[in-house]
Amino acid sequence: MESPSLKACTISPIYSPLGIALGVNQSSPEYYELLNKLADHNDFSSGIHKAHQQQDYNNITADARDNRLMLWQDPTKPELKIHVFANNIAVVEYELKLDQNLSALQLANECQVKTTQAIADIYPSFIASFTESVAKLNSNRVTLTKQHVDKPKIYWTTQTLLFARHEVQHKAHQALIKNWLKYTDCPDDADKIISGTQSYSLTWLNYVVIDEPLAPDDEHQPTGYAPYLETMILAQYFYTAQENCNTILKQAIDGAYNSKKLNEVSKNLAKSRVLARLHQVDYNEHLKYLKRFKRKLLAKILSGWDFENLIENGQRMIEICSSRLQEEDNKRRERSTVMTDLLLVTLSFFTVFELSLYLTEFSREMMSRPALDYNDETPSFFLKFIAEVDADFMFGFGFLLTFLLIVLYKFIKAK
Structure with a gap:
């Protein structure tokens, strides 16, 4: 007899060799045509979903735009999805079942191990699906870097326990939720979830999401796990992209003060500065296309991660870059x-x-x-x-x- 299982979902930002040239965005006329050509050049068994331009603000219950380049899936592993974004970043969403008899620490370790293995197994197919198609496309607007094509670079993995509302009534699940959220930023969320006054806890690394039944007097109440997971995927992308920008800026600053190749240094400083500023523009621009619930939740999640401090630190590094460029000039x-x-x-x-x-x-x-x-x-x-x-x-x-x-x-x- 099989042990009772828990539903869980991990979210892991990874490095994606596929990228779009600096400056190309959803306002560019060639953007959607470019992505669809990329999908056409692929074997459709790879499961690349095509991108389509839609009219903005035509549905109040859905996002006006999707800032992903595409969604990649392997038909043999429907439980794993790779959300491919710009800036050489993808976010892996992996659904799995866990033994509910395990402790909170054991469950977290199991999530890490299984997710790492699943990404390693699927990564060669992910890379292969783009390598030939980018070559056939022969466009300088689509890039395929040679970094991390042999082994995936996983920035981190977060894990979410998924419960239906009636499952929270079990004493064992209540104890698990408390232990699961014990070392997060808001351990008090556990009591709120158990009492039914809150449906989620999305703070730091360990998350809990409850599938609430639809309230008869509130047809716009979010139901299911998808709205929360979609928002967390967006949050992970924006945070990872900003961290990457800051890392590139720090590397450029290091080269600026220690390298003797002044022309190359100036180019790196200018490029990293533009990259960081474009990401900040993309973040602020995309907020207005999210439905209200996701926008508020995204702001709440990123606020808990001190995302504004991360942006401000990036801004300070941009100023250092600008100052150094001015000095060189x-x-x-x-x-x-x-x-x-x-x-x-x-x-x-x-x-x-x-x-x-x-x-x-x-x-x-x-x-x-x-x-x-x-x-x-x-x-x-x-x-x-x-x-x-x-x-x-x-x-x-x-x-x-x-x-x-x-x-x-x-x-x-x-x-």
């Missing part, structure tokens, strides 16, 4: 100014030197050929004086005059 300007000054000094030297040579040559020619100044009543005292000056002295005078001009320029510039 100022250095380039200074180098350009120095080169300009050097060129001007060189030109001025040759000009003064040439003037000295010309005066010496002209004055001596005038003195040796009196016919050149036949209109003058008397010979030019100035030309006579220069003609009598030693040529070396004139060259030295040119050098001295150039030096004085440099000193004067420095003095004026300092002022």
Whole structure:
């Protein structure tokens, strides 16, 4: 006889090699056409769901837009879904059944082990479904990186226990819920769930969701697990993407202060800054397309994770990047100014030197050929004086005059 089982669902953000070029979004004309072509180039047994553009705000009970690139499923494993997002992030949703005789700690460990194994098993198929199709598509707007194609990178795994309302009446389940939520941010949620005043606890790592019966006087009350899990998947995506942006910014800052490849550093700083800002724009933009319940729940979840602090920290790093880019720009300007000054000094030297040579040559020619100044009543005292000056002295005078001009320029510039 099989042991009684518990329904559970794990949510795991992972690195996705599939990405969209920076700047391409749902407002781009080619966005949906691009995604559908990607699906068309795949074997349909891979279970890639096509994307469709819909009219905004035409249904108050549903989201106006879906910011996923696609939903990937393998028909042989319907219990596992991969929600593929932009920014090289996917979120794995995995439904599983657990032995309810296990303790809360054992259940959490079982969720981690089974989820890690399930992702490892399905990952080669996930990668294979995109590799050939991206090559066939031959578009610079779709990218397939070579990172983590052999082994999945799992950022973390959260686990949710799923109960129907009548199951919460069992004493064993009540004790389990209390132990399950004991070390979360709101352990008091357990008593509220047991008393029936609350239907969920979505705070930190261990979650509980109750499938409430539909209230006869409230047709818009969320029922089932889907609304809560969908919101948590969104929350996990936004948080992971922001963490990734912050990590990339930190790496760019590290390179900016320690690398000697200034051109490459400037490109990395600029790209990471744009990536972080675009993600913040995407987050704020997508909020207005969510139905009211999911928007409020998403805000509540992210508030519990101090998401605003994460964004503010990213903003501070963006400012550091901007400051560093400005410093590099100022250095380039200074180098350009120095080169300009050097060129001007060189030109001025040759000009003064040439003037000295010309005066010496002209004055001596005038003195040796009196016919050149036949209109003058008397010979030019100035030309006579220069003609009598030693040529070396004139060259030295040119050098001295150039030096004085440099000193004067420095003095004026300092002022």
